[in-house]
Amino acid sequence: MSAPNATPGTTPRTGPRPLRARRSNLAVPGSNPKMIEKAKGLAADQVFLDLEDAVAPIAKEGARATIVAALTEGGWGNKVRTVRVNDWTTKWTFGDVLEVVGGAGADLDCIMLPKVQTAEQVVALDLLLTQLETAHGFEPGRIGIEAQIENALGLTNVNAIAAASPRVEAIIFGPADFMASINMKSLVVGEQPPGYDVGDAYHYILMQILMAARAYDKLAIDGPYLQIRDVEGFTRVASRSAALGFDGKWVLHPGQIDAANEVYSPRQEDYDHAENILDAYAHFTSEAGGARGAVMLGDEMIDEASRKMALVISAKGRAAGM
Numbered sequence: 667m668s669a670p671n672a673t674p675g676t677t678p679r680t681g682p683r684p685l686r687a688r689r690s691n692l693a694v695p696g697s698n699p700k701m702i703e704k705a706k707g708l709a710a711d712q713v714f715l716d717l718e719d720a721v722a723p724i725a726k727e728g729a730r731a732t733i734v735a736a737l738t739e740g741g742w743g744n745k746v747r748t749v750r751v752n753d754w755t756t757k758w759t760f761g762d763v764l765e766v767v768g769g770a771g772a773d774l775d776c777i778m779l780p781k782v783q784t785a786e787q788v789v790a791l792d793l794l795l796t797q798l799e800t801a802h803g804f805e806p807g808r809i810g811i812e813a814q815i816e817n818a819l820g821l822t823n824v825n826a827i828a829a830a831s832p833r834v835e836a837i838i839f840g841p842a843d844f845m846a847s848i849n850m851k852s853l854v855v856g857e858q859p860p861g862y863d864v865g866d867a868y869h870y871i872l873m874q875i876l877m878a879a880r881a882y883d884k885l886a887i888d889g890p891y892l893q894i895r896d897v898e899g900f901t902r903v904a905s906r907s908a909a910l911g912f913d914g915k916w917v918l919h920p921g922q923i924d925a926a927n928e929v930y931s932p933r934q935e936d937y938d939h940a941e942n943i944l945d946a947y948a949h950f951t952s953e954a955g956g957a958r959g960a961v962m963l964g965d966e967m968i969d970e971a972s973r974k975m976a977l978v979i980s981a982k983g984r985a986a987g988m
Protein backbone atom coordinates (compact mmCIF):
# COMPACT_ATOMS: atom_id res chain seq x y z
CA MET A 667 0.00 0.00 0.00
CA SER A 668 1.44 3.41 -0.85
CA ALA A 669 0.39 6.69 0.65
CA PRO A 670 -1.79 8.90 -1.50
CA ASN A 671 0.09 11.70 -3.18
CA ALA A 672 -2.26 14.41 -1.99
CA THR A 673 -0.11 17.52 -2.14
CA PRO A 674 0.14 19.19 -5.56
CA GLY A 675 3.77 19.39 -6.65
CA THR A 676 4.98 16.42 -4.62
CA THR A 677 6.40 13.73 -6.80
CA PRO A 678 4.38 10.67 -7.70
CA ARG A 679 6.34 7.51 -8.12
CA THR A 680 4.84 4.54 -9.81
CA GLY A 681 5.15 1.27 -7.90
CA PRO A 682 6.71 0.70 -4.52
CA ARG A 683 10.19 2.01 -3.76
CA PRO A 684 12.80 -0.73 -3.98
CA LEU A 685 13.46 -2.60 -0.73
CA ARG A 686 17.09 -1.92 0.04
CA ALA A 687 18.62 -3.62 3.04
CA ARG A 688 19.49 -1.22 5.84
CA ARG A 689 20.57 -3.58 8.61
CA SER A 690 23.59 -1.42 9.46
CA ASN A 691 23.34 2.34 9.00
CA LEU A 692 26.75 3.92 9.51
CA ALA A 693 26.92 7.51 10.73
CA VAL A 694 29.90 9.47 9.37
CA PRO A 695 30.57 13.17 10.07
CA GLY A 696 30.32 15.02 6.77
CA SER A 697 33.22 17.23 7.82
CA ASN A 698 35.73 14.37 8.05
CA PRO A 699 37.12 13.28 4.65
CA LYS A 700 39.28 10.56 6.22
CA MET A 701 36.34 8.87 7.93
CA ILE A 702 34.25 9.23 4.77
CA GLU A 703 36.95 7.55 2.68
CA LYS A 704 37.23 4.71 5.18
CA ALA A 705 33.44 4.21 5.21
CA LYS A 706 33.47 3.36 1.49
CA GLY A 707 35.26 0.09 2.22
CA LEU A 708 33.15 -1.01 5.21
CA ALA A 709 30.36 -3.60 5.16
CA ALA A 710 27.54 -1.24 6.20
CA ASP A 711 24.31 -1.48 4.17
CA GLN A 712 23.84 2.28 4.39
CA VAL A 713 26.26 5.12 5.02
CA PHE A 714 24.87 8.47 5.96
CA LEU A 715 27.08 11.51 5.76
CA ASP A 716 26.04 13.85 8.53
CA LEU A 717 25.57 17.59 8.39
CA GLU A 718 23.60 17.69 11.66
CA ASP A 719 24.75 16.93 15.19
CA ALA A 720 28.09 15.31 14.32
CA VAL A 721 29.23 18.55 12.67
CA ALA A 722 29.95 21.76 14.57
CA PRO A 723 27.96 24.83 13.41
CA ILE A 724 31.10 26.51 12.16
CA ALA A 725 31.99 23.51 9.98
CA LYS A 726 28.54 22.82 8.51
CA GLU A 727 28.73 24.92 5.36
CA GLY A 728 32.21 23.63 4.47
CA ALA A 729 31.09 20.05 5.06
CA ARG A 730 28.53 20.32 2.25
CA ALA A 731 31.34 20.54 -0.34
CA THR A 732 33.24 17.68 1.31
CA ILE A 733 30.12 15.52 1.01
CA VAL A 734 29.48 16.47 -2.62
CA ALA A 735 33.07 15.55 -3.51
CA ALA A 736 32.86 12.20 -1.69
CA LEU A 737 29.59 11.24 -3.38
CA THR A 738 30.59 12.24 -6.89
CA GLU A 739 33.97 10.48 -6.59
CA GLY A 740 32.08 7.18 -6.20
CA GLY A 741 33.41 3.94 -4.75
CA TRP A 742 30.33 3.25 -2.63
CA GLY A 743 29.45 -0.15 -4.11
CA ASN A 744 25.89 -1.20 -3.32
CA LYS A 745 25.58 0.93 -0.23
CA VAL A 746 22.59 3.18 0.25
CA ARG A 747 24.14 6.68 0.09
CA THR A 748 22.39 9.16 2.34
CA VAL A 749 23.01 12.65 3.66
CA ARG A 750 21.51 13.82 6.93
CA VAL A 751 20.67 17.52 6.63
CA ASN A 752 19.82 19.87 9.48
CA ASP A 753 16.21 20.04 10.65
CA TRP A 754 13.70 22.64 9.47
CA THR A 755 13.93 24.72 12.67
CA THR A 756 17.54 25.68 11.81
CA LYS A 757 18.83 28.11 9.21
CA TRP A 758 20.67 25.38 7.28
CA THR A 759 18.11 22.94 5.88
CA PHE A 760 17.39 24.47 2.48
CA GLY A 761 21.07 25.31 1.90
CA ASP A 762 22.09 21.76 2.82
CA VAL A 763 19.60 20.26 0.37
CA LEU A 764 20.35 22.76 -2.41
CA GLU A 765 24.10 22.24 -2.30
CA VAL A 766 24.12 18.48 -1.75
CA VAL A 767 21.42 17.58 -4.27
CA GLY A 768 22.55 20.25 -6.74
CA GLY A 769 26.13 18.96 -6.57
CA ALA A 770 25.63 15.22 -6.15
CA GLY A 771 21.95 14.45 -6.79
CA ALA A 772 22.79 11.74 -9.33
CA ASP A 773 25.02 9.97 -6.77
CA LEU A 774 22.73 10.16 -3.79
CA ASP A 775 19.92 7.82 -2.70
CA CYS A 776 18.25 9.54 0.25
CA ILE A 777 18.06 12.64 2.36
CA MET A 778 17.66 11.97 6.07
CA LEU A 779 15.56 14.62 7.81
CA PRO A 780 16.14 14.77 11.57
CA LYS A 781 13.72 15.91 14.28
CA VAL A 782 10.66 15.59 12.04
CA GLN A 783 7.62 16.84 13.93
CA THR A 784 4.86 17.09 11.32
CA ALA A 785 3.89 15.66 7.96
CA GLU A 786 4.22 19.17 6.50
CA GLN A 787 7.96 19.11 7.17
CA VAL A 788 8.25 16.00 4.99
CA VAL A 789 6.09 17.57 2.29
CA ALA A 790 8.31 20.67 2.33
CA LEU A 791 11.38 18.52 1.69
CA ASP A 792 9.56 16.56 -1.01
CA LEU A 793 8.66 19.79 -2.84
CA LEU A 794 12.22 21.07 -2.64
CA LEU A 795 13.56 17.75 -3.97
CA THR A 796 11.04 17.78 -6.81
CA GLN A 797 12.17 21.22 -7.93
CA LEU A 798 15.82 20.27 -7.72
CA GLU A 799 15.31 17.03 -9.64
CA THR A 800 13.49 18.95 -12.37
CA ALA A 801 16.03 21.75 -12.49
CA HIS A 802 18.99 19.36 -12.71
CA GLY A 803 17.34 16.77 -14.96
CA PHE A 804 17.44 13.94 -12.42
CA GLU A 805 14.91 11.10 -12.57
CA PRO A 806 11.81 12.48 -10.82
CA GLY A 807 11.16 11.03 -7.40
CA ARG A 808 14.33 8.97 -7.19
CA ILE A 809 15.75 10.65 -4.11
CA GLY A 810 14.12 9.11 -1.05
CA ILE A 811 13.48 10.56 2.40
CA GLU A 812 14.31 9.01 5.76
CA ALA A 813 12.40 10.64 8.62
CA GLN A 814 13.87 10.67 12.11
CA ILE A 815 11.45 10.67 15.03
CA GLU A 816 13.19 12.41 17.90
CA ASN A 817 10.60 14.06 20.10
CA ALA A 818 7.12 13.75 21.50
CA LEU A 819 5.43 15.77 18.76
CA GLY A 820 7.09 13.72 16.05
CA LEU A 821 5.94 10.49 17.67
CA THR A 822 2.42 11.82 18.04
CA ASN A 823 2.38 12.52 14.29
CA VAL A 824 4.37 9.49 13.14
CA ASN A 825 1.56 7.92 11.08
CA ALA A 826 1.00 11.11 9.09
CA ILE A 827 4.76 11.52 8.70
CA ALA A 828 5.09 8.01 7.25
CA ALA A 829 2.21 8.71 4.86
CA ALA A 830 3.32 12.22 3.91
CA SER A 831 5.22 11.37 0.74
CA PRO A 832 5.91 8.39 -1.49
CA ARG A 833 9.56 9.36 -1.14
CA VAL A 834 9.64 8.25 2.50
CA GLU A 835 11.64 5.00 2.67
CA ALA A 836 12.36 4.69 6.37
CA ILE A 837 11.25 5.90 9.79
CA ILE A 838 14.17 6.16 12.19
CA PHE A 839 14.14 6.34 15.98
CA GLY A 840 16.48 9.01 17.44
CA PRO A 841 16.81 7.86 21.05
CA ALA A 842 19.27 10.47 22.30
CA ASP A 843 17.22 13.48 21.27
CA PHE A 844 14.04 11.64 22.18
CA MET A 845 15.17 10.88 25.72
CA ALA A 846 16.11 14.55 26.16
CA SER A 847 12.79 15.71 24.72
CA ILE A 848 10.69 13.70 27.16
CA ASN A 849 12.94 14.36 30.20
CA MET A 850 13.83 10.70 30.60
CA LYS A 851 16.06 10.28 33.65
CA SER A 852 18.95 8.52 31.95
CA LEU A 853 22.14 9.45 30.19
CA VAL A 854 22.91 6.08 28.64
CA VAL A 855 21.29 6.00 25.21
CA GLY A 856 19.29 2.88 24.53
CA GLU A 857 19.66 1.43 28.03
CA GLN A 858 16.79 1.39 30.52
CA PRO A 859 16.44 4.47 32.77
CA PRO A 860 17.48 3.64 36.36
CA GLY A 861 14.42 3.17 38.58
CA TYR A 862 12.21 1.79 35.80
CA ASP A 863 12.21 -1.91 36.49
CA VAL A 864 8.81 -3.00 35.22
CA GLY A 865 9.52 -3.37 31.52
CA ASP A 866 11.17 -1.81 28.52
CA ALA A 867 10.93 1.98 28.63
CA TYR A 868 11.28 2.12 24.83
CA HIS A 869 8.66 -0.43 23.93
CA TYR A 870 5.84 2.04 23.34
CA ILE A 871 7.99 4.32 21.18
CA LEU A 872 9.44 1.48 19.13
CA MET A 873 6.03 -0.05 18.52
CA GLN A 874 4.52 3.28 17.44
CA ILE A 875 7.32 3.73 14.91
CA LEU A 876 7.04 0.13 13.73
CA MET A 877 3.27 0.33 13.25
CA ALA A 878 3.56 3.54 11.21
CA ALA A 879 6.32 1.99 9.11
CA ARG A 880 4.39 -1.21 8.45
CA ALA A 881 1.11 0.60 7.77
CA TYR A 882 2.74 2.52 4.91
CA ASP A 883 5.37 0.01 3.70
CA LYS A 884 8.41 1.80 5.09
CA LEU A 885 11.48 0.44 6.84
CA ALA A 886 11.77 0.86 10.62
CA ILE A 887 15.28 1.70 11.80
CA ASP A 888 16.51 1.79 15.40
CA GLY A 889 18.87 4.56 16.50
CA PRO A 890 22.41 4.69 17.87
CA TYR A 891 24.05 2.93 20.82
CA LEU A 892 26.66 5.29 22.15
CA GLN A 893 28.91 2.90 24.12
CA ILE A 894 30.79 2.16 20.92
CA ARG A 895 33.27 -0.32 22.42
CA ASP A 896 30.55 -2.41 24.06
CA VAL A 897 29.54 -4.65 21.16
CA GLU A 898 27.77 -7.02 23.55
CA GLY A 899 25.59 -4.17 24.82
CA PHE A 900 24.93 -3.08 21.23
CA THR A 901 23.89 -6.61 20.31
CA ARG A 902 21.60 -6.91 23.35
CA VAL A 903 19.81 -3.64 22.63
CA ALA A 904 19.64 -4.27 18.87
CA SER A 905 18.17 -7.72 19.46
CA ARG A 906 15.17 -6.15 21.19
CA SER A 907 14.12 -4.01 18.21
CA ALA A 908 15.05 -6.78 15.77
CA ALA A 909 12.76 -9.17 17.63
CA LEU A 910 9.87 -6.72 17.25
CA GLY A 911 10.44 -6.48 13.49
CA PHE A 912 12.78 -3.50 13.02
CA ASP A 913 14.87 -3.68 9.86
CA GLY A 914 18.15 -2.23 11.11
CA LYS A 915 19.99 0.08 13.46
CA TRP A 916 22.45 2.93 13.35
CA VAL A 917 26.09 2.10 13.84
CA LEU A 918 28.52 4.72 15.06
CA HIS A 919 31.69 2.67 14.79
CA PRO A 920 32.97 0.05 12.33
CA GLY A 921 33.06 -2.42 15.25
CA GLN A 922 29.25 -2.41 15.42
CA ILE A 923 28.66 -3.23 11.73
CA ASP A 924 29.00 -7.02 11.78
CA ALA A 925 26.79 -7.25 14.86
CA ALA A 926 24.05 -5.18 13.18
CA ASN A 927 24.24 -7.19 9.97
CA GLU A 928 23.86 -10.36 11.95
CA VAL A 929 21.15 -9.25 14.38
CA TYR A 930 18.89 -7.85 11.64
CA SER A 931 19.31 -10.80 9.28
CA PRO A 932 17.17 -13.87 9.85
CA ARG A 933 18.96 -16.78 11.50
CA GLN A 934 20.04 -19.31 8.87
CA GLU A 935 17.75 -21.96 10.37
CA ASP A 936 14.76 -19.59 10.23
CA TYR A 937 15.56 -18.63 6.65
CA ASP A 938 15.82 -22.29 5.63
CA HIS A 939 12.58 -23.09 7.43
CA ALA A 940 10.81 -20.17 5.73
CA GLU A 941 11.96 -21.41 2.33
CA ASN A 942 10.66 -24.89 3.21
CA ILE A 943 7.28 -23.48 4.18
CA LEU A 944 7.06 -21.52 0.92
CA ASP A 945 8.06 -24.57 -1.16
CA ALA A 946 5.63 -26.86 0.66
CA TYR A 947 2.76 -24.41 0.45
CA ALA A 948 3.37 -23.77 -3.27
CA HIS A 949 3.52 -27.52 -3.88
CA PHE A 950 0.26 -28.28 -2.04
CA THR A 951 -1.45 -25.30 -3.64
CA SER A 952 -0.57 -26.36 -7.15
CA GLU A 953 -1.57 -29.95 -6.38
CA ALA A 954 -4.96 -28.64 -5.29
CA GLY A 955 -5.20 -26.63 -8.52
CA GLY A 956 -5.33 -23.28 -6.74
CA ALA A 957 -5.71 -21.77 -3.28
CA ARG A 958 -5.87 -24.21 -0.44
CA GLY A 959 -6.29 -24.05 3.36
CA ALA A 960 -4.19 -25.56 6.12
CA VAL A 961 -1.73 -28.33 5.22
CA MET A 962 0.86 -30.28 7.20
CA LEU A 963 4.61 -29.75 6.88
CA GLY A 964 6.09 -32.50 9.04
CA ASP A 965 4.50 -31.97 12.46
CA GLU A 966 3.61 -28.34 11.77
CA MET A 967 0.32 -27.09 10.43
CA ILE A 968 0.83 -24.28 7.93
CA ASP A 969 -1.70 -22.04 6.27
CA GLU A 970 -1.90 -18.74 4.41
CA ALA A 971 -0.76 -16.79 7.49
CA SER A 972 2.28 -19.07 7.83
CA ARG A 973 3.07 -18.36 4.19
CA LYS A 974 2.96 -14.62 4.87
CA MET A 975 5.28 -14.95 7.87
CA ALA A 976 7.64 -17.08 5.80
CA LEU A 977 7.62 -14.48 3.01
CA VAL A 978 8.83 -11.82 5.47
CA ILE A 979 11.77 -13.94 6.67
CA SER A 980 12.58 -15.02 3.13
CA ALA A 981 12.53 -11.44 1.81
CA LYS A 982 14.79 -10.23 4.63
CA GLY A 983 17.14 -13.15 4.02
CA ARG A 984 17.34 -12.47 0.30
CA ALA A 985 17.91 -8.76 0.88
CA ALA A 986 20.76 -9.81 3.20
CA GLY A 987 22.22 -12.02 0.45
CA MET A 988 21.37 -15.39 2.06
Ligand code: GLV
Binds near residue numbers: 816889
Ligand atom coordinates in the same frame (compact mmCIF):
# COMPACT_ATOMS: atom_id res chain seq x y z
C1 GLV B 1 20.03 10.45 16.88
O1 GLV B 1 19.99 11.38 16.11
C2 GLV B 1 19.58 10.53 18.23
O2 GLV B 1 19.21 11.63 18.64
O3 GLV B 1 19.58 9.49 18.91
Ligand code: MG
Binds near residue numbers: 719816840842843
Ligand atom coordinates in the same frame (compact mmCIF):
# COMPACT_ATOMS: atom_id res chain seq x y z
MG1 MG C 1 19.30 13.18 17.10
